Amino acid sequence: MGRHMRTVLYSSFISSKEALKDTKIKLLGCPLDETSSFRGGTRFAPDSIRKASWTLETFSPYFKLDLDEIYFTDIGNLDLPQGNLLFSLEIIENAIKEIISEKKRFVVLGGEHLITFPIVKALKDAYGHISVVHFDAHCDLRDQYEGQKLSHATVLKRIKEIGILRIFQIGIRSGTKEEFDESYIIDNPEELSQAIEKTEPIYLTFDMDVFDPSLVPGVTTPEPGGLFFSEIIPYLKVLSKLHIIGADVVELSPDYDTSFVSSICAAKMVREIIIVLSSNSFHNGGEI
Ligand SMILES: [Mn+2]
Numbered sequence: 001m002g003r004h005m006r007t008v009l010y011s012s013f014i015s016s017k018e019a020l021k022d023t024k025i026k027l028l029g030c031p032l033d034e035t036s037s038f039r040g041g042t043r044f045a046p047d048s049i050r051k052a053s054w055t056l057e058t059f060s061p062y063f064k065l066d067l068d069e070i071y072f073t074d075i076g077n078l079d080l081p082q083g084n085l086l087f088s089l090e091i092i093e094n095a096i097k098e099i100i101s102e103k104k105r106f107v108v109l110g111g112e113h114l115i116t117f118p119i120v121k122a123l124k125d126a127y128g129h130i131s132v133v134h135f136d137a138h139c140d141l142r143d144q145y146e147g148q149k150l151s152h153a154t155v156l157k158r159i160k161e162i163g164i165l166r167i168f169q170i171g172i173r174s175g176t177k178e179e180f181d182e183s184y185i186i187d188n189p190e191e192l193s194q195a196i197e198k199t200e201p202i203y204l205t206f207d208m209d210v211f212d213p214s215l216v217p218g219v220t221t222p223e224p225g226g227l228f229f230s231e232i233i234p235y236l237k238v239l240s241k242l243h244i245i246g247a248d249v250v251e252l253s254p255d256y257d258t259s260f261v262s263s264i265c266a267a268k269m270v271r272e273i274i275i276v277l278s279s280n281s282f283h284n285g286g287e288i
Contacts, residue, residue, distance in 0.1 A: 015067040048252065063272070070275065089118045107270060131164070142154045168186050192239075206249045
């Protein structure tokens with residue numbers, strides 16, 4: 001009986017399809033939770049986002065598209081052994097390489113922001129050059145943080161070092177002077193649309209702390225002065241016309257928000273990003 005299926009339904013993202021061979025977009029959980037400096041808990045985010053997705057409609061009023069009509073498959077979480085960071089990063093990079101080899105696009109549910117480094121490495125190997133659109137409160141351009149080169153606070157610096165030079169940052173309001181000197185901040189959606197070529201392969205990394213903490217307190221490093229949901233939508237409209245090849249939603253720490261609204265905001269972002277990825281593949285004639 002349907003009534004008894006509920007816990008099973010909640011275990012994958014709403015409207016995920018079983019038909020793997022038709023799937024254009026894969027949804028993958030990467031619950032990496034190793035380097036958070038202030039507080040952790042991001043390992044619980046992928047499953048919390050899945051559960052929260054069941055509070056949403058499948059229809060996006062912003063894009064007038066329905067998730068039910070998009071072939072995407074939630075393939076579950078990577079098994080990342082706690083306490084072995086380099087091994088975990090290798091597991092993530094290999095998983096993304098496999099998805100790329102199947103010519104699928106993907107949305108990754110973090111986990112802490114460091115997961116973006118192995119993901120972008122895998123994409124760079126496959127595409128040669130890509131650009132990154134980065135929503136975040138923080139620059140994440142430190143060379144080291146707490147003595148560590150591999151950290152949630154250094155992830156964009158590591159990405160630049162492997163040759164990703166076009167990084168467009170939105171919502172940034174925290175960093176050192178050196179980080180701000182190195183950052184490339186986009187102030188409005190028009191500027192984003194003018195900065196990026198339509199054929200340029202783009203990876204989208206979305207740190208949940210870009211939102212104002214009054215809306216999304218359930219993150220590892222809340223930073224006042226952030227964006228609200230409706231302010232993100234015009235950026236997504238620009239991105240839906242560009243060549244987005246993959247995305248992640250990171251840094252949700254669901255247990256710091258007992259209202260569950262932070263997880264619902266993350267799930268709603270994931271719904272819109274899946275829709276952006278799919279409208280984007282229509283835009284490119286269905287080709288990767
Ligand atoms: Mn951040």
